[in-house]
Amino acid sequence: xxxxxxxxxxxxxxxxxxxxxxxxxxxxxxxxxxxxxxxxxxxxxxxxxxxxxxxxxxxxxxxxxxxxxxxxxxxxxxxxxxxxxxxxxxxxxxxxxxxxxxxxxxxxxxxxxxxxxxxxxxxxxxxxxxxxxxxxxxxxxxxxxxxxxxxxxxxxxxxxxxxxxxxxxxxxxxxxxxxxxxxxxxxxxxxxxxxxxxxxxxxxxxxxxxxxxxxxxxxxxxxxxxxxxxxxxxxxxxxxxxxxxxxxxxxxxxxxxxxxxxxxxxxx
Numbered sequence: 402x403x404x405x406x407x408x409x410x411x412x413x414x415x416x417x418x419x420x421x422x423x424x425x426x427x428x429x430x431x432x433x434x435x436x437x438x439x440x441x442x443x444x445x446x447x448x449x450x451x452x453x454x455x456x457x458x459x460x461x462x463x464x465x466x467x468x469x470x471x472x473x474x475x476x477x478x479x480x481x482x483x484x485x486x487x488x489x490x491x492x493x494x495x496x497x498x499x500x501x502x503x504x505x506x507x508x509x510x511x512x513x514x515x516x517x518x519x520x521x522x523x524x525x526x527x528x529x530x531x532x533x534x535x536x537x538x539x540x541x542x543x544x545x546x547x548x549x550x551x552x553x554x555x556x557x558x559x560x561x562x563x564x565x566x567x568x569x570x571x572x573x574x575x576x577x578x579x580x581x582x583x584x585x586x587x588x589x590x591x592x593x594x595x596x597x598x599x600x601x602x603x604x605x606x607x608x609x610x611x612x613x614x615x616x617x618x619x620x621x622x623x624x625x626x627x628x629x630x631x632x633x634x635x636x637x638x639x640x641x642x643x644x645x646x647x648x649x650x651x652x653x654x655x656x657x658x659x660x661x662x663x664x665x666x667x668x669x
Contacts, residue, residue, distance in 0.1 A: 417463050421453070428454055501588045507606075508645065511613060518550060518612075519585055525550050541619045542629075553619065554612045555581055562631045563615070567607055567638065570668035574607065584612070598651040600667045603660070606642045614638040636661065 415433070422429050430453055438446050466473035469483055502515045517523050526548035529536050540548040542559040554560060555578055568574035573592045581587035591608050594601030614637050621627040639660055646652045660667065 417458070423458075428456060430454075498585055498589065501585065505609070506645075507609060511609065511645075514613065514616070515588075515609065518554075521550070523550055523616075525553055541622050542615070551583060554584060554615055555587060557615075559631065559634075560611075560615055563611060563634045563638070566631065566635050567611060567664075570665035571604070574604075597667070599646075599655060600669070602646060602649065602651055603642055604668055606645060607638075610638045610641040610645070614641055639664065 420431055420433070422431075430450065432449075434446075467475040467479065469479040470476055498519060502512050502519065505512065507515075514523070522528070526536050526538050526541070530538055538547040540546055540552060540557055542553065543557050545558065546552055555564075561578070564575055564578045568578075571592065577590045577592065578587055581590065588608055591605070594604040611634075614634055618629050618634055618637070622629065640657070643652070643657050643660055
């Protein structure tokens, strides 16, 4: 059982046996309080003591268990449900588009990136300035308009050229980008893939891969002063898609060179 620092003891690896002794069928706890609790902490401490006094030990090794799920494992969904049960509103009026992130076949780090992006927390220049930092607000890629997520990933001239090149086989994808007013709208309205197995999978990954590539290219320019070309961005995006499809059986009969050379044929 680990105890958090602050009010409780310094020994984060203390076991139940070190903190609790059984005396005449009652638990006597020594939580190793480091200081006198503040007034607002007294209720928290009393609630913890009341909870611990009712614990019955079974002799098994100490372990963490989340009581809001049947398997004892913590989940964000169960935490949201607990907050709602307690009458706490989380982002009232906003419903996170879970299927656009957590229901996708994307690597976990990419899902986390789009989770942050759709919540409006990705550190584009407008966010950095809003947080109190002083940075040049102009877009890193084009230098023409202030950098925000919608501009950087959708409507920046550099981004639009990349969108146009990668969607020439199916222009309806480019139309979606042009008319979208937000990242969520672009992902939500992205046209369905073709019936061709590989082509359909590649097409569905394009918006995620191109936005991720634009973000990486933007960061390379800021932190590494690296130059870029539109063709380089498109090639890098195709490499990203190829990597993401690494474990899929639909990729086994193809080579990466075919994706580069026959891009439009695969998508159409």
